[in-house]
Amino acid sequence: MNKKIIIGVIAVLAIFITGFTFNKLKSDDQSDVMINNEVNTKNYENYKILVAYYSNSNTTARIAKILKDEIGASLYEIDTVKDYPESFTEISDRAKEERESGNLPTLKGTLPDISKYDVILIGGPVWSRTVSTPVMSFLSEMDFTDKTVSAFWTDIGKPGNYEKDFQKLLKNGNYKKGLEFTDANEIPLEKVKESITIWLDEILK
Numbered sequence: 001m002n003k004k005i006i007i008g009v010i011a012v013l014a015i016f017i018t019g020f021t022f023n024k025l026k027s028d029d030q031s032d033v034m035i036n037n038e039v040n041t042k043n044y045e046n047y048k049i050l051v052a053y054y055s056n057s058n059t060t061a062r063i064a065k066i067l068k069d070e071i072g073a074s075l076y077e078i079d080t081v082k083d084y085p086e087s088f089t090e091i092s093d094r095a096k097e098e099r100e101s102g103n104l105p106t107l108k109g110t111l112p113d114i115s116k117y118d119v120i121l122i123g124g125p126v127w128s129r130t131v132s133t134p135v136m137s138f139l140s141e142m143d144f145t146d147k148t149v150s151a152f153w154t155d156i157g158k159p160g161n162y163e164k165d166f167q168k169l170l171k172n173g174n175y176k177k178g179l180e181f182t183d184a185n186e187i188p189l190e191k192v193k194e195s196i197t198i199w200l201d202e203i204l205k
């Protein structure tokens, strides 16, 4: 009789332990899936993003368009009423005069309505180791209160203090670390996309 009771208790315990272990394994599996989902979620999908850019010879424009396609952002082109000349020296001279006089170029069209965006990414070329004057104009006319802002810039390897200068020109806004593209036209599409994903994953938590 005692033996029967003992065997019965062991059997019940065995069933209980097996059931518990199985359920535990199952819930561990599920939490793994959730963790994986979290890792795979692209943070930028949770934000409304505007990409505003100036480009004189289409290098920054290429990056801006890849950004738009990759993250589903809206695109705004910063343009000047008066075109810049063709030659490097002439652009450089005019930009120098604009910076030193404070007579920044007048922008074409209307400024973007940023009220519907959470994040504004602002792109442009490096000119004379600083922010190009059309981007300076844009920054002087915009107020980024309550917005997350970051910069991307293209250059040929001598950015100077681009990012610091950009931040000084920025009115309000919560600035996040930007992204440099050197010799951007040489960077393959997949590599540009990868840099964009890593960058936005880091700044948009």
Ligand SMILES: Cc1cc2nc3c(=O)[nH]c(=O)nc-3n(C[C@H](O)[C@H](O)[C@H](O)COP(=O)(O)O)c2cc1C
Pocket (backbone or CB within 6 Å): 054, 055, 056, 057, 058, 059, 060, 061, 088, 091, 092, 095, 124, 125, 126, 127, 128, 129, 130, 154, 155, 156, 157, 158, 159, 160, 184
């Ligand atoms: C007037 C002028 C000044 C420039 N100054 C610099 C510079 O200081 N450092 C640098 O790395 N590249 C400089 N560049 C190269 C541009 O930053 C680079 O070619 C950029 O990708 C051009 O972008 P965009 O085609 O969008 O205008 C300069 C280009 C111009 C036209």
